[in-house]
Amino acid sequence: xxxxxxxxxxxxxxxxxxxxxxxxxxxxxxxxxxxxxxxxxxxxxxxxxxxxxxxxxxxxxxxxxxxxxxxxxxxxxxxxxxxxxxxxxxxxxxxxxxxxxxxxxxxxxxxxxxxxxxxxxxxxxxxxxxxxxxxxxxxxxxxxxxxxxxxxxxxxxxxxxxxxxxxxxxxxxxxxxxxxxxxxxxxxxxxxxxxxxxxxxxxxxxxxxxxxxxxxxxxxxxxxxxxxxxxxxxxxxxxxxxxxxxxxxxxxxxxxxxxxxxxxxxxxxxxxxxxxxxxxxxxxxxxxxxxxxxxxxxxxxxxxxxxxxxxxxxxxxxxxxxxxxxxxxxxxxxxxxxxxxxxxxxxxxxx
Amino acid sequence: xxxxxxxxxxxxxxxxxxxxxxxxxxxxxxxxxxxxxxxxxxxxxxxxxxxxxxxxxxxxxxxxxxxxxxxxxxxxxxxxxxxxxxxxxxxxxxxxxxxxxxxxxxxxxxxxxxxxxxxxxxxxxxxxxxxxxxxxxxxxxxxxxxxxxxxxxxxxxxxxxxxxxxxxxxxxxxxxxxxxxxxxxxxxxxxxxxxxxxxxxxxxxxxxxxxxxxxxxxxxxxxxxxxxxxxxxxxxxxxxxxxxxxxxxxxxxxxxxxxxxxxxxxxxxxxxxxxxxxxxxxxxxxxx
Numbered sequence: 001x002x003x004x005x006x007x008x009x010x011x012x013x014x015x016x017x018x019x020x021x022x023x024x025x026x027x028x029x030x031x032x033x034x035x036x037x038x039x040x041x042x043x044x045x046x047x048x049x050x051x052x053x054x055x056x057x058x059x060x061x062x063x064x065x066x067x068x069x070x071x072x073x074x075x076x077x078x079x080x081x082x083x084x085x086x087x088x089x090x091x092x093x094x095x096x097x098x099x100x101x102x103x104x105x106x107x108x109x110x111x112x113x114x115x116x117x118x119x120x121x122x123x124x125x126x127x128x129x130x131x132x133x134x135x136x137x138x139x140x141x142x143x144x145x146x147x148x149x150x151x152x153x154x155x156x157x158x159x160x161x162x163x164x165x166x167x168x169x170x171x172x173x174x175x176x177x178x179x180x181x182x183x184x185x186x187x188x189x190x191x192x193x194x195x196x197x198x199x200x201x202x203x204x205x206x207x208x209x210x211x212x213x214x215x216x217x218x219x220x221x222x223x224x225x226x227x228x229x230x231x232x233x234x235x236x237x238x239x240x241x242x243x244x245x246x247x248x249x250x251x252x253x254x255x256x257x258x259x260x261x262x263x264x265x266x267x268x269x270x271x272x273x274x275x276x277x278x279x280x281x282x283x284x285x286x287x288x289x290x291x292x293x294x295x296x297x298x299x300x301x302x303x304x305x306x307x308x309x310x311x312x313x314x315x316x317x318x319x320x321x322x323x324x325x326x327x328x329x330x331x332x333x334x335x336x337x338x339x340x341x342x343x344x345x346x347x348x349x350x351x
Numbered sequence: 352x353x354x355x356x357x358x359x360x361x362x363x364x365x366x367x368x369x370x371x372x373x374x375x376x377x378x379x380x381x382x383x384x385x386x387x388x389x390x391x392x393x394x395x396x397x398x399x400x401x402x403x404x405x406x407x408x409x410x411x412x413x414x415x416x417x418x419x420x421x422x423x424x425x426x427x428x429x430x431x432x433x434x435x436x437x438x439x440x441x442x443x444x445x446x447x448x449x450x451x452x453x454x455x456x457x458x459x460x461x462x463x464x465x466x467x468x469x470x471x472x473x474x475x476x477x478x479x480x481x482x483x484x485x486x487x488x489x490x491x492x493x494x495x496x497x498x499x500x501x502x503x504x505x506x507x508x509x510x511x512x513x514x515x516x517x518x519x520x521x522x523x524x525x526x527x528x529x530x531x532x533x534x535x536x537x538x539x540x541x542x543x544x545x546x547x548x549x550x551x552x553x554x555x556x557x558x559x560x561x562x563x564x565x566x567x568x569x570x571x572x573x574x575x576x577x578x579x580x581x582x583x584x585x586x587x588x589x590x591x592x593x594x595x596x597x598x599x600x601x602x603x604x605x606x607x608x609x610x611x612x613x614x615x616x617x618x619x620x621x622x623x624x625x626x627x628x629x630x631x632x633x634x635x636x637x638x639x
Contacts, residue, residue: 002458004458005456005458008452008456009456012444012452015444015448016441016443016444019444194439195435196439196440198405198435198439199433199435199439199440199453199496201405202403202404202405202431202433203429203453203456203457204425204429204456204458205456351406
């Protein structure tokens, strides 16, 4: 392998990449769009539960429920309460009856109306119901005969929930990596389609040199953008080295995917189709980060899981090498297998 | 005495059940132009691919400049130039950029791209993107690219196919200049006139085998016939064709009788073309 020939090929590939209008426009536009989306999204999470309360008579126990994470506002009438809940001003509304104290004192059950907004989750509905029941017990002087102990599993994120935009960072990184890979795959596919690859291979340029050059082009294009994006959105403020290593491995992974795509595709259009198929598959683990609990263990069979999880853990929780080394090793294993497979199938197409 | 630039020994290649090249042997002397002729599917391109190291022979061997092409592919490829039949240039790059890229792949640091482009008639368009070139200009650039490393063996696959007469003539001149320089040229073509004009020897390939290999002159002598073609006027004023075979014992008498008995209007000699000879040998035309 000759370094000068590899440099010449990489320069040629970069030049052709940016002379392709689609990729020349999509590359800066993509990164700008993701940055805009990121910075437009809220940077914090509102963790408090806002509840409206209509209480013609306020039982003493109910006066004590202003707690951390619970905001209770008094409203003037039950009608106003219903209106405020309907408009989404409160997640739930509690309307106490005027005879609540009399009922408590006479041992009767008072009837309490609770209103929920249409999109209130079942969990919140249950919480409100439990809250009212507990308050009622407190008021009548018969507290629940239980003790509650609380334990937070994993990092205690109370008061510092991860904003959605930060959960989106791994998703954006995968997007950026993959778009550049589609670019690499179309460059290679075009070389095969236009037979320029034949012209390259009847020179002293070796097959190994050719793949090295293509690999450098693919990794540089993908890694450069993803790293730039992560730096701008503050994803590297805690564990920059881990993020860089993960993105580098991710860039190598998608370069291998690019080789596979180029070997399957017969023209630029089919590169796009295969590219979107690969993009969808590789994006799945990102949804698990965005919406915890939505995906199960099988997602670990997707190589990008180890990239997404590493980026998420390191950027959002400050995870160190000890926490992510296994992810990185598995990712490296996937990289080696996929790049090897890509090279093997693509070199058959070059002949 | 010049040595052999190309030696093919029992060169064989097959694709599945189809034998594309069937144990062919030949040699090309340094500084010689060999015209390699045959119809589509005869095995010409497969032969060129084996000689240039793009395909590894299934049997036999190809030796270029004393080097086994299968064992030292890159060493051979550093000393040859290949001009493909189909245009395979980087069309979004200029002519100069294309040449600079390939010069770097050959490890050439200093070369005069403008002089090379002037030589193939592309002066003044060197900085234009190749996508704006005509077919003839692209073909001339392909030839220029194959000359970058001053190759000792030059493979040209249909270099003038589909070109206008000016472009074709420009390329033929370059081929002759390269021969003058001492390069060995392996010319694959369908154009019999071109092969006849340029080649020192021609090889006819048919169904994977070389069916004839000699100088155009010797092939014509061996397989062709020379004749006098005349148009004579009859008594009623009609024009009729007459043919007198040359190189036969009865030729002098036949010529004498033609002039003595007939009213000759026009007369010219005619030689067999390479195409006629190819048809005679193989029973099929070159364009079939």
